[in-house]
Amino acid sequence: MTVEFPHLDLSADEVLTTTRSVRKRLDLDRPVPLEVVTDALEVALQAPSGSNLQGWHWIVLTDPEPKKIVAEYYRKSYTAYAAAGAAVRQAKPPKDADTAEKVASSATYLAEVMEQVPVLVIGAIHVPGGQLPEGNQAGLWGSLLPAAWSFALALRERGLGSAWTSLHLEYEREVAEALGVPPSVRQGVLLPVAYTKGTDFKLAKRAPLDTVLHVNKW
Incomplete structure (x- = not known):
C-alpha cells in the first residue's frame, strides 16, 4: 500500500x-518517517543519467551511531574550512558582509548539530574500479547531481528541507569504511534532511542575469 504524504501548494x-x-x-525534534524520504527518492530516480546507466546509490542514515560518525568527520573538515574562510573574509x-556573516553562522550551526538532524542522505555513484576520471569529471557527476537536486526539490514540496553539503568528502574513505560503502562507489553529496520550521521560503538575492x-x- 502506497503511503500518501502531504504536499505544499506550490507551483x-x-x-x-x-x-x-x-x-x-x-x-x-520532529521525526521524519523513512517512507517520506524514500517517497522523495522515487522522484529523484526520474532524473537523467549518462547512457541511462542509473549508477546512483543513496545511503540513508537514521540511526544515531552512523549519523554521529559522519557528523564527526564533517565537523573536522568544517573546522578547517571555516578558519580558511574567516581568514579570506578578514583579508x-x-x-555583502552581512549576508556572508549570516551564511557563516548558519553553516557553523549545522556543523554543530549535524548528528541531531533526523536523517542524513549521502548521494553516491558507481565508478568502475573506484578511480575517478582525470580531467573534467562533469560526465560522471552529471549522472548523480541532477537526481540529488531533484531529491531536494521533492523534499521541499513535502515540507522538508535540506542543505547541499560536501565537506565530509575530505574524509570520504573513512566514511565509506565506517558505513561499509564499497570502493567502487564514490560519494558526491551529503543532504541533512528534516521538516522545516515553517514553509515560507523566499527567493534569494542573486546577481542580475545579464551579468x-x-x-x-x-
Missing part, C-alpha cells in the same frame, strides 16, 4: 526558486 517555479539551503530552520571583506549571460559568444 513548479515556486519549488525551483524557493528551495533553499536550510540549516537553522531544520526541525531537529578581503565581501561586498552572467552570454549569447552566441562570450
Whole structure:
C-alpha cells in the first residue's frame, strides 16, 4: 500500500526558486518517517543519467551511531574550512558582509548539530574500479547531481528541507569504511534532511542575469 504524504501548494517555479539551503530552520525534534524520504527518492530516480546507466546509490542514515560518525568527520573538515574562510573574509571583506556573516553562522550551526538532524542522505555513484576520471569529471557527476537536486526539490514540496553539503568528502574513505560503502562507489553529496520550521521560503538575492549571460559568444 502506497503511503500518501502531504504536499505544499506550490507551483513548479515556486519549488525551483524557493528551495533553499536550510540549516537553522531544520526541525531537529520532529521525526521524519523513512517512507517520506524514500517517497522523495522515487522522484529523484526520474532524473537523467549518462547512457541511462542509473549508477546512483543513496545511503540513508537514521540511526544515531552512523549519523554521529559522519557528523564527526564533517565537523573536522568544517573546522578547517571555516578558519580558511574567516581568514579570506578578514583579508578581503565581501561586498555583502552581512549576508556572508549570516551564511557563516548558519553553516557553523549545522556543523554543530549535524548528528541531531533526523536523517542524513549521502548521494553516491558507481565508478568502475573506484578511480575517478582525470580531467573534467562533469560526465560522471552529471549522472548523480541532477537526481540529488531533484531529491531536494521533492523534499521541499513535502515540507522538508535540506542543505547541499560536501565537506565530509575530505574524509570520504573513512566514511565509506565506517558505513561499509564499497570502493567502487564514490560519494558526491551529503543532504541533512528534516521538516522545516515553517514553509515560507523566499527567493534569494542573486546577481542580475545579464551579468552572467552570454549569447552566441562570450
